Amino acid sequence: MKYVLIGNSVAAVNAVAGIREYDNEGSITIVAAENHYAYGRPLISYWLEGRVPNAAMPYRPQEFYAQNNASVLLGRRAIKLDPVAREVSLDDGTGLPYDRLLVATGGRPFVPPIKGLTPDNYFTFVNYDDVRRLEAVATPGREAVILGAGPTGLKAMESLVQRGVQVTLAELADRIWAPALDPEAAALVAGFLQDQGVKLYLNDTLASVRGMAGGRLELQLQSGREMTADILVIAIGVRPNVELLEGLPGVTINRGIMVGPDLSTGLPGVYAAGDVVAGNPPLLPHAAIQGKIAGRNMAGASETYQPLSPYNALGFLGLHIISMGNSAATGDEYDILKEIDPVTRIYRKLVIKDKHLVGALFLNKLDRAGLYRRLLEEGTDVTPLQDELLQPHFGLLSLPEEVWQQWLVE
Amino acid sequence: MPALSLMPPEFSIVRDENKCVKCLACVRQCGFGAQQYDAADDRLYTIDANCVNCQRCVSICPTGALTIYKNPPPLRPHAYWTENHLRNIAKQAETGGVLLTGMGNDQPFPAYFDRLLLNASQVTNPSIDPLREPMELRTYLGRRPEAGGMMEGREERQAKTRTPLVPIETPIMFSAMSYGSISHEAFTSLARAAKEFGTMFNTGEGGLPGDLYDYADHAVVQVASGRFGVHADYLNAGRIVEIKIGQGAKPGIGGHLPGEKITAAVAATRMIPEGTDALSPAPHHDIYSIEDLKQLIFTLKEATRYQKPVSVKISAVHNVAAIASGIARAGADIIAIDGFRGGTGAAPTMIRDHVGIPIELAIAAVDQRLRDEGIRNQISLVAAGGFRSSADVVKAIALGADAVYIATAALIALGCHLCQKCYTGKCSWGIATQDPYRSRRLNPEIGAERLYNLLRGWSHEIKEMLGGMGINSIESLRGNRLHLRGVGLNEVELKLLGVKHAGEAM
């Protein structure tokens, strides 16, 4: 059995592990567009801060590939797929025959058309190479504007602040990280950022950019606000890399590759996992789990991927946030439980709808966060727990005895 | 309680701050609220007045940071008005109540076991090494056949109505401690250890919890005046049925389990409503004479179709020999006698400390009386009340007992530190409590192992002492007072015990 994995990130590495649970014999070839062994993409901000050295970037040690008998073709791009011949063509002209193929090509940063934007006057913040480029320019005293105050923009902000760069965040929405934070939580975070000396422009975005003498940029925002900066980072989202499968019979693409419950794509032997999959939040845990399941299924298992609610843990400058599900929800259709301490910037919020936990948000107090995620994922009726949920002692013993007894022996 | 207590704390807890790591185990484990933690100040402190010196905190402390001291006598020492008297008077002046205590008599009466010494073979008769030669500790309890028929048909009927003998693998049984007075966990520990070692435990007067019927084949099931949990299933499940007339801790006094200990589970076992006082009056109201006792014995035998030996347990009191004779003649198969040191539960202090007689004298008196009357061989004699070591057991058997009951020693094996606060229900060791937070501290797996270990150690010691005397069967020791010698006893005591003084020859 020949396995070919297109992409060398978390999904692919987990697919290798998944395959090897069932098949110790087949050959595995990984086609990596980047010149690096797999690394967790969120790690780039830590690298830029200097908290993670080069040596610590790889997601798995070098031995992983040898132990799993997987060969990696670095710096190679798959450009064509022939589903009949079962072969992928690489950008160097080689053809890779496969029995099972995983498309884990991930996504790429979305860069909107903005007047004056040229490939060399802005940065994105997705790849190792992005931060390697940034490292050269992000020096103390410089000024940066980051477009987008979502998780990527915030992590870029943190690493730049830590390097002594003066940061301004511009966000089109009315608040920071709008999909995860409700206005109250976003205001707490905004206050924190202001205390850290970070400027924040909401309801605004970049209208045009113009290079000035000395390498500085002149930026105009939609609101008419004008400013200058040394660095422009665009961090407003990613788009899935679906090109390899575009136009092939049996494949449906809808802002990502549509997959079946077993993560197959509709082409014989071809699976997809990670950010490239339609409807999958572009989050690392989801990519990892999909990769593992796709790998197992490629090797003969028949496992179903249970769609997982988005969850994210994000920390910057000492503030920690965990969000899950519909954490930003507000409105009368929800029962919302809250604990707020503006001084310590502690914010805990649970969103309940129709007896079920549908979202949770924790700022600076993360106790037992995963427990809430389990209740959310399992669709537990939390009505009987309502009074307990935000108590300091909330835990397994707050659940019905038959539940915690079972959990203890898992 | 009055605003001002006239007595200083009895104990003082000292914490070595250099050792304390503030893990708070002591706070969580103190059953009496003597260890406290102030979270706001992150400060541990003690309320010495609450300390009963049960040593739970000392044992649990991982750093050995705690020591409990007896407070120095707060008043001028007085040989007559002792501190105990002062404390008791103060307590009664505060409450107007009857003084309660727990565990057996703690007063400095003579311990005859400590004035008796055992014999050993030298030259003239070989010792036996129990490590390599057979040594029989198995004891059979129950009634032996009488000699000769006197009435027509009597012999035949006797054969049909003689209850079976009950073998025990060591002459040590666990004495009566009721479920309710001790925790389910302590009770289970006793039951398991008895079954594993091949001896008996005694349900006490509180019935047998439904989940422990698996151990009933090793149970002495008690019938006391309150008849709690007594029904045909219970009697038939047990191996021996015991009528409790008296107990060593409180001769002449009944039992009283206060309503707060009658939890749902205790209520179900005793078959009474939750929360009511469980009153066992001093007398069985169907027994006012030996003839009445006989009727209860035979009621129980009829109800169990003569399959269960019936034991009658009495306190060791002044006229114990004559009473025992009556019991034997009333048809009991076993007589159990509980000495004045006995008692594991709550008892009124005055009764515990001032009523009854020492078990050593009681055994000797009963054994002699039954021998004199020619009926000793018909019945088994079980001694109880304060057996502290295997040597005490050997001496009791040499004085005339078939076997002994131990209870205090068993509880000590389970963790009891004799703080004597059984009656409060707050036992920090999970033994004398029905509070699930406390009782779960005693995992019966561990409890049963500890009890088994105790039986194993004592049994082997008994074998060694027997071997030293040149005896290879416990039955050969019974009533063999030639193997005992008294030290420092007066002539009356020697005569009552039926032993010679040390130095006297065979």
Add this chain to the structure above:
Amino acid sequence: METLNARSLHYQVLNESIRNLLDNGCRELVLKNVNGQRYIGAGVRQQARLEIHGVPGNNLAALMDGLEIEVFGNAQDGVGNTMNDGTVIIHGNTADITGYSMRGGRIFIRGNVGYRVGIHMKAFQDKNPLIVIGGQAGDFFGEYMAGGNLVLLGLDLPPGEAIAGNFVATGMHGGAIFIRGQVDPERLGKEVKAVAPTAADQQRLQEIAGEFAGYFNLEAEKILARPFTKLIPYNKRPYGTMYAY
């Protein structure tokens, strides 16, 4: 239906015969010429009917669990001692400690009873024992009672005779006693108080009187014609403050 002639039989022989018959499926047994044999029905668990002609000895129906016994004659001490379930009907008198520590079942006595009747009666879950006495009771009636019901009717009471002896219900801490007519307050233990029966009590008394009348060929209406006094304990912890903690 089987019949046993108990004349001159030792109780052990008689009782063994009874048990053997019941073990072998006998569900109706008549004992004739019973004369003082003890422990009849002790510990018996079968559902069957035993008819006794004569006078059974002490501890009739002790530890019994289900049998129905009807005695045509008097019975002696300890009827229903520690009884768990079943029914005992006695057409004459019984003596002391009838129903001692009885936990379940019912005893109906047409005549008088001796001392300490109903002592230590208990109740537990669905077990709620009942003793109904047609005549008078001796001292310590309902002593230490912890549950169940005693009903004392005092039928055919000679004028001037007390329906119950002294120390009625001393130490009582559960259950209820119903006495037809009045009882001299001087005779009550200090742990109990006399109250009027509730409507639910009246309903139950009607049923009890009906059943009693049925067994002994009496008229329930006449029994119920006199009002009853109900005795209940002040609390279920009579000695809760006795001790110095």
Add this chain to the structure above:
Amino acid sequence: MKKVYARPLWCMNCHLCEVNCIVAHSRSRDLFRAYKRENLRGTARVIVEERLPLSVAVQCRHCDDPACVAGCISGAMVKDPATGIVYCQEDKCVGCWTCVAACPYGAIQPGEKNGRPLPLKCDLCRETGEPACVAGCPNRALVWEERRAGA
């Protein structure tokens, strides 16, 4: 695999599992130094939940498909294929706390050691043998044993 199982019936809420855990994961492996010099109080990798009279020590279940491993952004959290132990390679952890959000038992807590983030999470004392919480439990409320799935 051999796991630590809690038996809440016998948990007596002494929290000594926490103490033993802290010592086992201290640099000095010494009770006094761990608390007094290394200041490790509150860093146990086992959580004793209290709901008196009940209490129970909750810790990592070393799942077959650990969500914390799947969620780990740095590759620090791994499941040892040989032993099944899920543990964090502390020198790789960046402290994003995705594992905290991932754990279905809430058994991972954010912590810190020598200035580095450290998820407080049971590693079954993989470096020393028998888990210290089990060895030190005075009432056998924790056992370390192999149990068949579903048993």
